[in-house]
Amino acid sequence: MTMPLDDRSDLPDEDLLAAFAAGEAAAARVLTLRLVPRVLAHAARLLGNRAEAEEVAQEAMLRLWRQAPHWRAGEARVTTWLYRVVANLCIDRRRRARGHSVALDAVEEPPDPGPDAPARMQDRARAEALQAALADLPERQRQAVVLRHIEGLANPEIAAIMETTTEAVESLTTRGRRALTAALAVRKEDLGYVDD
Amino acid sequence: MSMTDKDMQEQAALVPFFAAAQRAAPAPSPELLARVLAQACAEQARFAPPRPLRAPRIGLTARIRQGLGGWPALAGLAAAGLAGVWIGLALPDVVIAGGEADYLVDVAPDIAFDTGGDF
Numbered sequence: 001m002t003m004p005l006d007d008r009s010d011l012p013d014e015d016l017l018a019a020f021a022a023g024e025a026a027a028a029r030v031l032t033l034r035l036v037p038r039v040l041a042h043a044a045r046l047l048g049n050r051a052e053a054e055e056v057a058q059e060a061m062l063r064l065w066r067q068a069p070h071w072r073a074g075e076a077r078v079t080t081w082l083y084r085v086v087a088n089l090c091i092d093r094r095r096r097a098r099g100h101s102v103a104l105d106a107v108e109e110p111p112d113p114g115p116d117a118p119a120r121m122q123d124r125a126r127a128e129a130l131q132a133a134l135a136d137l138p139e140r141q142r143q144a145v146v147l148r149h150i151e152g153l154a155n156p157e158i159a160a161i162m163e164t165t166t167e168a169v170e171s172l173t174t175r176g177r178r179a180l181t182a183a184l185a186v187r188k189e190d191l192g193y194v195d196d
Numbered sequence: 197m198s199m200t201d202k203d204m205q206e207q208a209a210l211v212p213f214f215a216a217a218q219r220a221a222p223a224p225s226p227e228l229l230a231r232v233l234a235q236a237c238a239e240q241a242r243f244a245p246p247r248p249l250r251a252p253r254i255g256l257t258a259r260i261r262q263g264l265g266g267w268p269a270l271a272g273l274a275a276a277g278l279a280g281v282w283i284g285l286a287l288p289d290v291v292i293a294g295g296e297a298d299y300l301v302d303v304a305p306d307i308a309f310d311t312g313g314d315f
Contacts, residue, residue: 057232150218
């Protein structure tokens, strides 16, 4: 889907949210195109399910629109707030779905095969294996590992999202990586895993 | 907490997996983007009435009134105008006394000649 961006596209999220609250329709368009991909990807990584991730992304964005008139500038980053909302929505869903098996289909289908098809197949196999291993981690370890190593956030921002200390984040990511290493080492032959 | 050699080895071994996960991020469908945008518009309509594209037109008389300083200034202008009319109508009936005529001679001889007669 292509939508024309206007001159608002270089503004920070917080300014765009204030413009949205003041009635600017263009701000909603820019925020949607900027934030929905991140929110959807994060929900998919936490849930391992594309359809559920879409529902969470839509619900999180709806909460953001409703929060806009009450947003207090300088208090939190929009992305910090959104990641926290997404995590809470995902935890709620996983608790409700406990006992039901959930298909892991959060990994995007690769495009048409081409000359680099074997590399892309290995990439996909690694992404699926990681997603399966993430699903077995405790909630907070999974959240910390995803935020740190896939979303690429710094520990202080992760601490703000998870409402904890940076030391606790480091501990969660270390334990999470250790569990992932153990889970993936089993498949090191077919995944090209290197551990020594 | 500082990273041990083992931690760093584990992290390095996981890097290709994290990179693969980043590349495998699901892209939002057009339908999802449209739903989110529709919700944004609906919420925005609840708390922020749509902004007019341009300021409402102001009539010529209103713009002149604003330019002069509004109704209080216009009232002052009207009073001054009426006073001018009254002075214009009343002046021919005014009799200038001798002393006043002398004064007028000093400051405006032409007027003194016309109004005061021969000296």
